[in-house]
Amino acid sequence: MEFETRFVVEQVHTALLADSADNAHPLSNPGVGSPQAVSAMFSTITYNKGASIIRQTEHFLGSEVHTQGLINYLKRRSFLTAKxxxxxxxxxxxxxxxxxxxxxxxQFNFIEYYKSWTEQPGHPLLSVNVNHATGRMTITQRRFSINTGFSSAPTNYIVPITFARARDPDFSNTKPSHILTDSVTIIDRGSVGDEWVIFNKQQTGFYRVNYDDYTWNLIALALRGDDRTRIHEYNRAQIVNDLFQFARSGVMTYNRAFNLLAFLENETEYAPWFAAITGINWLRNRLASSPDLLLELNDVVIKWANTVMTQLTYVPRDGESWIESYLRYQLAPLMCAMGVPACRAAATTQFQALRDTDTPVPVDSRNWVYCNALREGTTSDFDFLWDRFLTHNVYTEKIVLLQTLGCTPYNSSLYKFVNAIVSDNFEVRPQDYTTAFSSAVNGNEGNTMIVFAYIQDYLDQVTQAFNSATTPLAYISSRLRTESQVLEFQRWVNDSRADLGDDYQAVYNNANAALESIQWVQDVSSDLNDYFTGDDITFDTTTSSSTTTEQITTVTPGLLVEPITPEFPNSAVSTAVSLLLLSLGVTVHWFF
Incomplete structure (x- = not known):
C-alpha cells in the first residue's frame, strides 16, 4: 500500500500547507478552555503535523530508539494522566x-528541540546559499508564510538537517548530520566544486528548502537528465511541493518555478506527481477567473503529463502495481477536467459498457469515468447513475456516485440532485450532505451559478438541511470568478439579510475572499505569461559563484482556507496515523 510514500504527500504536505497560515495554532496549547477552543484543536495541524513531527523525531533518534522511548513512556504513564x-x-x-x-x-537539549516544534506554530523555510568554490553553505531559517513568503513573527526552530550531494547521493541515511539552532548557520558541504546538494533526505524533516539560483540550476539539470532517479522520489516530491508554494507565496516567480518544474515531463513516479496535482489543482481553480491563462496552463500540464499517461494509459494493465493504479486514479480526473480527448473517450467507452452490457467500471476508475461520462452525456445518463445510487447496496459505491453526480451540466438534473440532498427524504444521509453539495457546485464551471439560483429559490430549505446558510453559500462564494458575479452575490446577500440572520456577516465576508483571488490572478498574470509565451530555459552552470537569495516579490494571494485532508479510498495511511496517535494515549489531548 506504499504507506511511507503516501504519508509524505498526503500527510506531510497537507500539514505544511495548513501550518503556513499566519494564524496557525501550535500543537500544544494548555490554555484551551472552551468547547470552541477544544473543537479547533481537532484540525489538520493537530493530526497531520503532529504525526509529521513524530516521524521527524523517529528519524532523528532512529526507529528502534524511538520505539523504545514510546514503550517506556506508555509503561511509565499507564493508567495515569500525562503531559x-x-x-x-x-x-x-x-x-x-x-x-x-x-x-x-x-549543549544540545532534546526537550527544547521538541518544544520548539510543539509550543510554536508554523515551520521554517531554510534558505541555502552554497559557495561551490569553498563548499561552505550558509543556511538562514525564517518562518514560512503562504500569504507573504515569510512571517513577520520572529520564530526560531531547532532544526535537524540532512543533505545529499551529487558525488555522494546517499538518501538512505536519514540521521541528521547537523542541528540548526540559530537564524543563520554556516556548515561545510564536505566537497568543493560544482555539484547539486539537496536538503532534507526523504523529506523526514518538517521544513521547506530554497536554494540560491546557481544551486537550483544544478538541481534542475540533474532532474532533467539521467541523474533524476538518483534523487530520491520523496525529495523530488518535496521539490515539486515547495516550488508550487514558493510561487504562490511570492518567494519565487512562477516563470522560474515552472522552468524548474519542467522535469515533470519525464517523471513517472507517484509522489512527485501527486505533489504536482495538488499544486496544479489549486492554480487551475484560481485561474478559472482568467480563461486564457487557464488554457495556457492546461497546455503546459498536458505536455508535462504526456509521458506518465502514455505509460499508465486510461485502462488497467495486466501486472501493474497498486501504486500505478492509484496514480491513474489521481491523474485521470485532472486530464479529463482539462479536456484531454483520450481521457474523455475512455470515460465514455467504459460508461457505455456499464450502461449497455452491465460491464463494471474498474473500481479505481469510477471517480473519473462517472464524472466525465456525465459531462459528455445526457440527462438520461444522470438518471441512470442516480438510480444506481438509490438501489446500490454497497455504500463505498454510493459515496463515489455522490462525489460524481454533480458533474452533470444540466439544470434539471442538478436541481433534482440538490433537492434530494436538502429534502427530508432519507435518500442522502445527513453526514453526506456536504460531500454531495460540493459535488453539485464543483462538478463543472457552470454549475456554481445554477446551484446559487437553487439556493435563492429555496434558501429556507437549504439552511434547515445544513443548520446554517454559511456552509452551502461558502461553496458558492469560493467559486465566483468575476467581479460582477461577486457584486451580484453580495447584492443578494444584502437583500436577504433578514433571512440569513446570524449567518449574514460570514456569508458576505466570504465573498471578499473571491475578490482577493481575482486580484491575485491579475497580479501574477504577467509572471505566468512570461513562462507561457517563452521556452523552457537552458540552465547556466558556467560560473560557480555564491549568489544572494532572490528578493521576494510581495504578492498577496487569496485568504488561506485550511485544506481538508483528501478522502482516499481505504486510506491505510490515515488509519496508521490514527493508530499511532491513539497509542500515545492521554498525551494526545495535551500534546496535540
Missing amino acids: PIDLFVDLESVGIETGALEAYGP
Missing part, C-alpha cells in the same frame, strides 16, 4: 542511554 513533558523526558532518556544524541554535543 507532553512526560513523553519528551522518556524519549530523551533512551536517546542518551543509547548514544543516539551523543553526536550533537553536550
